[in-house]
Amino acid sequence: MFDISPTEWTAIALSLRVATVATLIATPIGIGVAWLLARRDFWGKSLIDALIYLPLVLPPVVTGYLLLLTFGRRGLVGAWLANQLGIVLAFRWTGAALACGVMSFPLLVRPMRLSIEAVDRKLEQAAATLGAAPWQVFLTVTLPLALPGVLAGMVLGFAKAIGEFGATITFVSNIPGETQTISSAIYSLTQTPDGDAAALRLVVVSILIATTALVASEVFARRATRRVHGN
């Protein structure tokens, strides 16, 4: 039963790669957005807030289709990327990473924002009176104190990215070796006559990955909390 076939391995490796790349790229953007939402007031803030949470409430297939319209070869951004930089996202694994990044973004940003909001602004003021410029305050006080939330956001985002299905399959389809992640592989296997055993193997694998991610986040968060409030 636990003889994982090469195609299944490919799907597993691809899922891990897509989710890792999506999380690593989304993290700095997420930290920046979280900081803006937590610490700045600007015109159009509630609009940006709503836009970020949109993928959480929209049907994933709608998000995927919008990505296809925007980043597809004939899409506004997609055509420019392809012509100017030679970057093609549609039906590529990089497109899967984009879809996963967009879909997981609300989950990634939320804990980051909450933890930045929880950082005592009085400490940031103290840092400023000691000569720290705003970016130094951010790097030496805000970010280290918000670290547990940043890690929690990364893990949540990763978990969501690895399980993403609807937007990914709509945007980049289900091509074995290129865009077939664990989720879309399971979907294909359930459509195949003797796919049950293979589907079940991938189900177990995804449960394993999810559990590991959760345990890791717990360990990280505990360590970071100790580092921040530790003695």
Added chain:
Amino acid sequence: MLHVDVSKQLGDFLLEASFTSEGRVTGLFGASGAGKTSLINMIAGLVRPDRGVIAIDGETLDDTAARIHVPPHRRRIGYVFQDARLFPHLNVRQNLDYGRRMNRLADDPAQRTRVIDLLDIGKLLDRRPGRLSGGERQRVAFGRALLSKPRLLLLDEPLGALDEGRKHEILPYLVRLRDEAGIPMVYVSHDAAELRQLATQIVMLRSGHITAFGGVKVLTS
């Protein structure tokens, strides 16, 4: 020399204060709610005045007419808060070193040793703020502010959060600080006895307005 001439509307409370101080320690005296903290927050640059001028040694830090507002991190004004505000994720040594790192000042081990001895915090260097008593925390906060090499030191009721015993533990350090550190200070307090011991000049503040200015003897009137 510190020159302040500002006004600021805070809710339905108007703060209007104007004074020039040459004293080594300017005592800002008044009941709670008189606007003392708002006033030194303006000196520190944390709060912007609605109108007015703040200058130190002839350098303008705020001038609303000329649209000048120097941000707090460029003022070189140290600030000791009532609640210490040490960075919880750094140990005492790193807290003390913070201002030097941020200002990219050269390492000055002689000054560090002097400040650490003056405040008697040498045994605390490897501890985190969470493991310090209130009095120890406040002493580290003095040291942290001093080591950023400010040209003016603001102290906002630095003994306010401490009980009587702790106050008497800290007060001698403050007297030494005044006499040995050579940095002019603005010392905020609602405790006349404290100011009589420390201040050389008094600014008396009542509901947002200065009611008296002069030597320590204005405290008795």
